[in-house]
Amino acid sequence: MAVRIPRHKIHVMFRNARQWVVKVHRPWRKRLMLAALVLGLPLVLWGVFDYGRYRAGFDSGEAGRMRADLLDTIQSLRETNELLRQQTVTMERARDIDRQAYAEVDTNLVTLQKEVLDLKEEVAFYRSIVAPNKAVSGVRVQSLQLKANGGNRGYSYKLVLAQMGADAKPAKGRAKIVVQGLLGQTQSEFSLDKAGQSSAGYFFQFKYFDESEGDLVLPEAFVPTRVVVEVLTESPTRDRSEAVYSWRELTS
Numbered sequence: 027m028a029v030r031i032p033r034h035k036i037h038v039m040f041r042n043a044r045q046w047v048v049k050v051h052r053p054w055r056k057r058l059m060l061a062a063l064v065l066g067l068p069l070v071l072w073g074v075f076d077y078g079r080y081r082a083g084f085d086s087g088e089a090g091r092m093r094a095d096l097l098d099t100i101q102s103l104r105e106t107n108e109l110l111r112q113q114t115v116t117m118e119r120a121r122d123i124d125r126q127a128y129a130e131v132d133t134n135l136v137t138l139q140k141e142v143l144d145l146k147e148e149v150a151f152y153r154s155i156v157a158p159n160k161a162v163s164g165v166r167v168q169s170l171q172l173k174a175n176g177g178n179r180g181y182s183y184k185l186v187l188a189q190m191g192a193d194a195k196p197a198k199g200r201a202k203i204v205v206q207g208l209l210g211q212t213q214s215e216f217s218l219d220k221a222g223q224s225s226a227g228y229f230f231q232f233k234y235f236d237e238s239e240g241d242l243v244l245p246e247a248f249v250p251t252r253v254v255v256e257v258l259t260e261s262p263t264r265d266r267s268e269a270v271y272s273w274r275e276l277t278s
Contacts, residue, residue, distance in 0.1 A: 061066050165197050165259045167269035168235060172253070172276040179244040187236040187257065199259040202227030207250040216248060
């Protein structure tokens with residue numbers, strides 16, 4: 027069954043339809059445009075800035091190449107500096123080794139010189155026994171050594187007595203060591219009998235040579251000037267000999 031619409035209603039409907047407007051809502055398009063603006067603006071600004079520098083005579087490409095060259099130069103200088111540092115360390119180690127070697131050589135040289143001196147003294151000593159001076163006979167002082175032993179005014183001594191002559195016979199007697207000097211303003215002497223010897227000195231008995239070692243401690247305020255060694259031989263013949271040493275000579 028067909029429906030008939032009155033003509034005046036159709037006219038009203040068409041008139042209202044001409045007043046309708048259809049709009050499409052797309053929110054993502056605004057966001058896309060905003061993002062493009064945010065991202066593109068720095069590029070545009072940089073382009074304007076670079077163009078301004080170019081107009082002023084600045085070449086960004088040349089500047090980039092110069093920067094790369096400078097970075098290469100810096101890297102090369104760093105490598106050269108590291109190489110020089112390693113060479114310096116090597117040279118310092120070599121210098122320390124040479125210095126230590128020189129010190130050892132100096133020490134060995136001093137030791138050898140002392141040994142040579144001791145050997146020369148021994149050779150002279152034995153030569154005097156084998157081929158003595160005919161004018162000298164009997165027991166004599168061959169040598170006296172004196173050195174500080176680290177104690178308070180303490181010294182160690184070594185006395186060597188020898189009997190000259192190829193036909194020497196066993197000798198007996200006594201030897202006495204006396205240190206002379208000043209005590210205040212007074213001449214005074216200090217004998218080793220105060221350090222354990224008897225007042226007559228120490229007893230010896232030998233044929234060719236004799237060594238005696240010991241220690242002595244000087245009194246406070248005593249200033250030594252010289253050392254006198256007195257030898258009294260009782261047999262095979264009675265004899266007396268004396269040797270005088272400067273204190274400075276013995277302790278230098």
